[in-house]
Amino acid sequence: xxxxxxxxxxxxxxxxxxxxxxxxxxxxxxxxxxxxxxxxxxxxxxxxxxxxxxxxxxxxxxxxxxxxxxxxxxxxxxxxxxxxxxxxxxxxxxxxxxxxxxxxxxxxxxxxxxxxxxxxxxxxxxxxxxxxxxxxxxxxxxxxxxxxxxxxxxxxxxxxxxxxxxxxxxxxxxxxxxxxxxxxxxxxxxxxxxxxxxxxxxxxxxxxxxxxxxxxxxxxxxxxxxxxxxxxxxxxxxxxxxxxxxxxxxxxxxxxxxxxxxxxxxxxxxxxxxxxxxxxxxxxxxxxxxxxxxxxxxxxxxxxxxxxxxxxxxxxxxxxxxxxxxxxxxxxxxxxxxxxxxxxxxxxxxxxxxxxxxxxxxxxxxxxxxxxxxxxxxxxxxxxxxxxxxxxxxxxxxxxxxxxxxxxxxxxxxxxxxxxxxxxxxxxxxxxxxxxxxxxxxxxxxxxxxxxxxxxxxxxxxxxxxxxxxxxxxxxxxxxxxxxxxxxxxxxxxxxxxxxxxxxxxxxxxxxxxxxxxxxxxxxxxxxxxxxxxxxxxxxxxxxxxxx
Amino acid sequence: xxxxxxxxxxxxxxxxxxxxxxxxxxxxxxxxxxxxxxxxxxxxxxxxxxxxxxxxxxxxxxxxxxxxxxxxxxxxxxxxxxxxxxxxxxxxxxxxxxxxxxxxxxxxxxxxxxxxxxxxxxxxxxxxxxxxxxxxxxxxxxxxxxxxxxxxxxxxxxxxxxxxxxxxxxxx
Numbered sequence: 198x199x200x201x202x203x204x205x206x207x208x209x210x211x212x213x214x215x216x217x218x219x220x221x222x223x224x225x226x227x228x229x230x231x232x233x234x235x236x237x238x239x240x241x242x243x244x245x246x247x248x249x250x251x252x253x254x255x256x257x258x259x260x261x262x263x264x265x266x267x268x269x270x271x272x273x274x275x276x277x278x279x280x281x282x283x284x285x286x287x288x289x290x291x292x293x294x295x296x297x298x299x300x301x302x303x304x305x306x307x308x309x310x311x312x313x314x315x316x317x318x319x320x321x322x323x324x325x326x327x328x329x330x331x332x333x334x335x336x337x338x339x340x341x342x343x344x345x346x347x348x349x350x351x352x353x354x355x356x357x358x359x360x361x362x363x364x365x366x367x368x369x370x371x372x373x374x375x376x377x378x379x380x381x382x383x384x385x386x387x388x389x390x391x392x393x394x395x396x397x398x399x400x401x402x403x404x405x406x407x408x409x410x411x412x413x414x415x416x417x418x419x420x421x422x423x424x425x426x427x428x429x430x431x432x433x434x435x436x437x438x439x440x441x442x443x444x445x446x447x448x449x450x451x452x453x454x455x456x457x458x459x460x461x462x463x464x465x466x467x468x469x470x471x472x473x474x475x476x477x478x479x480x481x482x483x484x485x486x487x488x489x490x491x492x493x494x495x496x497x498x499x500x501x502x503x504x505x506x507x508x509x510x511x512x513x514x515x516x517x518x519x520x521x522x523x524x525x526x527x528x529x530x531x532x533x534x535x536x537x538x539x540x541x542x543x544x545x546x547x548x549x550x551x552x553x554x555x556x557x558x559x560x561x562x563x564x565x566x567x568x569x570x571x572x573x574x575x576x577x578x579x580x581x582x583x584x585x586x587x588x589x590x591x592x593x594x595x596x597x598x599x600x601x602x603x604x605x606x607x608x609x610x611x612x613x614x615x616x617x618x619x620x621x622x623x624x625x626x627x628x629x630x631x632x633x634x635x636x637x638x639x640x641x642x643x644x645x646x647x648x649x650x651x652x653x654x655x656x657x658x659x660x661x662x663x664x665x666x667x668x669x670x671x672x673x674x675x676x677x678x679x680x681x682x683x684x685x686x687x688x689x690x691x692x693x694x695x696x697x698x699x700x701x702x703x704x705x706x707x708x709x710x711x712x713x714x715x716x717x718x719x720x721x722x723x724x725x726x727x728x729x730x731x732x733x734x735x736x737x738x739x740x741x742x743x744x745x
Numbered sequence: 746x747x748x749x750x751x752x753x754x755x756x757x758x759x760x761x762x763x764x765x766x767x768x769x770x771x772x773x774x775x776x777x778x779x780x781x782x783x784x785x786x787x788x789x790x791x792x793x794x795x796x797x798x799x800x801x802x803x804x805x806x807x808x809x810x811x812x813x814x815x816x817x818x819x820x821x822x823x824x825x826x827x828x829x830x831x832x833x834x835x836x837x838x839x840x841x842x843x844x845x846x847x848x849x850x851x852x853x854x855x856x857x858x859x860x861x862x863x864x865x866x867x868x869x870x871x872x873x874x875x876x877x878x879x880x881x882x883x884x885x886x887x888x889x890x891x892x893x894x895x896x897x898x899x900x901x902x903x904x905x906x907x908x909x910x911x912x913x914x915x916x917x
Contacts, residue, residue: 333820340827347834356845360852362838367775370831371767374782377824378789384817385793433854492860 200249201256203242204273204328207281210239211321218313225310229296232313236292236320240285247278251710255717255727257330257393265330265728266391272330274724275714276527280327280456283531287448287538288320290693294542295441297685312352319345319445326453330728332380332390335457339376339421343369346450349442350434357437365434372420379413386410393728396464396721400736404470411466415475418461422454424512425482428505432489435504436497440545443497447504448538452530455511462515463523463718475516476606483509483617490624496544496554499628503580503621504537510617513610514595517602523715525594528708532579532587532700539576539693546690547573547632550681552644559632560640561647566682570633575694577629579701581622587700592618594708752788759785772839772849776832783828790817790824 214235221228250256255274259265295312322342329335347369351362384390386406387398399407416427423431431451435443462475486506493499511533514526548554550566563570579586592614599611631640637647700707717723722735759781766778794817800807802815843849 333823337823337827344827344830344834347831351838351841354841354845359838359841359845360854363772363842363851366831366835366838367767367779370779370835371782373827374779374786377786380820381786381790381793381817384790384820388814390816433857436856492863494860495856498856 199253199256200245201253201273202258204246204256204258204271205260206242207239207246207285207324207328208271208321210235210242211317211324215314215317215321218317222310222314225299228310228313232317233289233292233296235317236285236289239320239324240282240289243278243281243285246273247275247282247710250275250278251713255723257727266389266394269334270330270391270393270728271328272393272724272728273328274717274727275710276456276459276718277327279527279531279710279714280452281324283534284323284327284449284452285320286696287534287693288316288323288445290689290696291441291445291448291538291542292316293689293692294444294545294686295439297683297689298439298441298545300685301683311348315345315348316445318342319349319449323449323453327456330392332383332392332395335392336373336376336380339453339457340373342450342453343373346446350438350446352439352442361434361437364430368420368430368434372417375413375420376417379410379417382413383410391728392460392464393725393733396467396725397733397736399465407466408470411461411471414461414465415458415471418454418457419478420454421451422458422512423451423482423505423508424458424478425485425505425509426478428482428486428508431505432498432501435501436495440541440548444538444541444545447501447541448534451504451508452534455508455515455530458512459515459523459526459718462518464721464724467518467719467721472516472518473606475512476610479509479512479516480610480613481509482506482512483613487617487620487624491620491627494555494557496547496556496628496632497541499624500537500540500544503624506617506621507533507537507580510592510595510614513614514598517598517607518719519598519602520712520715520719521601522595522598523719524708524712525591525598527711527714528587528594528704529591531707531711532591532697535693535697535700536576536579536588539690539697540573540580542686542690542693543569543573543576546682546686549686550646551632552646556628556631557641558644559647560635560637560643561633563633565647568687569682572687572690572694573633574629576697577625579697581625582618583622585701587697587704590701590704590708748792752792756785756788756792759788770850772835772842772851775851776835776839779835780828780832783824787821787824790821793817 214232217231217235218228221231250273255272257265258271258273260269260271263269295316299312319342322338322340322345324338325341326335326338329338347362347366350365351358380390383395383399386402387395389395389398399410402410420427420430435446438446462471483506486502486504486509490499490502490506493502507529510529511526514522514524514529517523544554546569547559547562550569551559551562553559575586579588582588582592596611596614599607599614637643640647725733725735763778763781763785766774766781769775769778794814799813800811802812839849846852
């Protein structure tokens with residue numbers, strides 16, 4: 198039996214975990230053990246999947262004994278298994294962080310016990326979306342993760358979270374409806390929703406219908422991936438959620454959108470028909486996103502804008518539809534999931550230690566907690582693309598691919614990418630200078646915590662103005678003392694930062710995998726043959742120069 | 746393939762009303778709009794399954810062209826379940842908004858407004874104000890009082906309190 202046929206377990210295990218943790222809702226210790234244990238098991242399984250796919254090539258698993266193109270298939274290729282490994286590693290780190298936070302704050306509240314089942318459902322949805330070889334199953338995966346994310350986003354039901362949650366839910370539902378409409382239209386035009394089958398049948402349609410379907414799908418995924426004109430909702434809704442939730446959303450949810458865009462572009466609609474608009478969208482996403490980041494004084498909001506901005510790099514790599522460009526984009530997705538999540542986790546720690554996430558209120562953190570400064574500095578420089586980190590390597594890959602393409606628009610994007618990288622550095626340096634390096638008394642509205650004498654470094658009393666915090670800490674005010682930097686939270690953040698550095702150290706092998714993944718995706722035959730059998734004829738990609 | 750014109754017209758009307766409603770500021774109307782959109786999409790999926798009156802896929806006897814395509818119906822069932830869950834959740838959120846704010850409206854983002862109102866002057870980056878070194882300090886009229894130019898600049902900074910002139914004419 199091939200190891201890859203265990204792929205459905207990547208979805209089944211988290212759902213099983215969700216059911217178990219829901220039953221154990223009154224036993225928080227057992228709940229923690231079950232969710233962390235099952236997620237570790239899933240991660241282990243996915244590492245094995247990646248290894249087996251790298252050796253043996255793409256594998257399709259048919260579900261329930263219905264053969265494709267009728268039944269649902271799960272397809273494990275290098276791209277999907279790489280995404281699975283990175284996303285599970287990141288979600289495991291965030292889960293440990295969240296349990297650490299819950300333990301430190303005393304998780305007797307009801308909403309916290311619902312966290313574990315919801316979180317595992319979210320992970321299951323993400324895995325299902327990555328594995329799905331069927332357009333409608335992809336939609337179901339999206340819906341699973343979105344519904345779980347609605348609950349996580351509004352956890353606790355405080356005013357700001359509900360306000361942000363409304364925007365988020367409405368925008369997500371509209372994008373899901375658009376996706377469903379596209380599926381109906383695709384089914385009406387071709388009579389199938391199997392993606393390998395679609396790869397063949399969509400090529401037989403006339404150009405107008407193809408473009409219509411293509412645009413519909415891209416708009417639906419563009420909302421989820423937060424590509425510029427459709428990105429307005431993200432900085433509005435992400436920053437209000439609890440720190441671990443924001444971190445996992447920032448790392449995973451937009452990347453699932455990017456993943457779906459990559460599949461649409463390479464498998465369903467290969468060729469370069471919409472590459473020019475995509476490149477323009479990528480440029481605008483990068484530049485407008487980072488300009489938004491420069492205006493922010495709240496670190497979480499600033500990071501949300503950099504998140505939007507860096508989606509532009511991935512779309513750029515995708516729009517080049519060359520092996521080098523797509524490979525660099527795949528590498529960049531893996532890098533960005535890790536880095537963006539660790540930055541949001543560090544921001545959660547900053548908020549705990551410094552009492553605020555607004556740079557107007559912070560100061561002197563480098564002296565107060567050098568470890569925290571280090572944990573922020575490394576991924577921040579990585580995000581800005583400073584050598585030798587993986588952000589730099591990914592950007593260099595993209596720039597090289599852009600120059601190899603050589604069109605004026607590609608050059609404009611290369612310049613835009615460099616400018617965005619520098620502006621990211623500027624935004625990050627402002628945070629660094631103000632929150633970490635200046636004296637606390639120089640802050641515009643210094644938080645009382647920072648001005649207190651450093652007599653009690655590990656604990657502080659919550660009185661007076663300090664009580665204006667999020668609800669979890671307000672509950673802790675009764676206990677007088679909260680642990681500022683619990684070991685589990687710092688440990689899991691450090692783990693992610695180390696993972697980010699590991700991506701730098703092992704960038705060579707990772708680039709090999711991502712380039713192979715890109716080659717397989719652009720070739721399409723491995724995917725189609727794995728699903729429909731080896732004797733299927735795969736039509737070549739349509740290019741505006743060659744075909745039609 | 747012939748299509749059911751009535752269903753198509755109903756679908757169009759549902760889409761039009763749904764889009765109109767989700768552009769409203771009232772949350773209940775937005776929810777109604779989303780429900781209409783979801784149902785319009787279900788009709789669209791139904792239309793892809795062939796025309797009405799065909800036999801269901803029940804026995805092996807009818808020829809392939811004579812029975813209705815069952816897949817769109819399965820898709821509709823799934824999408825009904827999903828939109829049911831989302832509607833229930835939205836109702837919960839709307840109720841919670843009502844409890845918290847006593848308003849059935851989408852509220853503006855405070856942080857957004859704050860950023861929009863921030864002047865282009867940056868207290869940190871633009872704080873270098875040339876020091877007054879001349880022996881004869883320049884005085885300007887500010888806020889109905891005569892004061893040294895340096896003190897007037899201090900006062901112009903956002904967030905600064907009124908600078909009271911010292912008896913000797915200097916700021917603070």
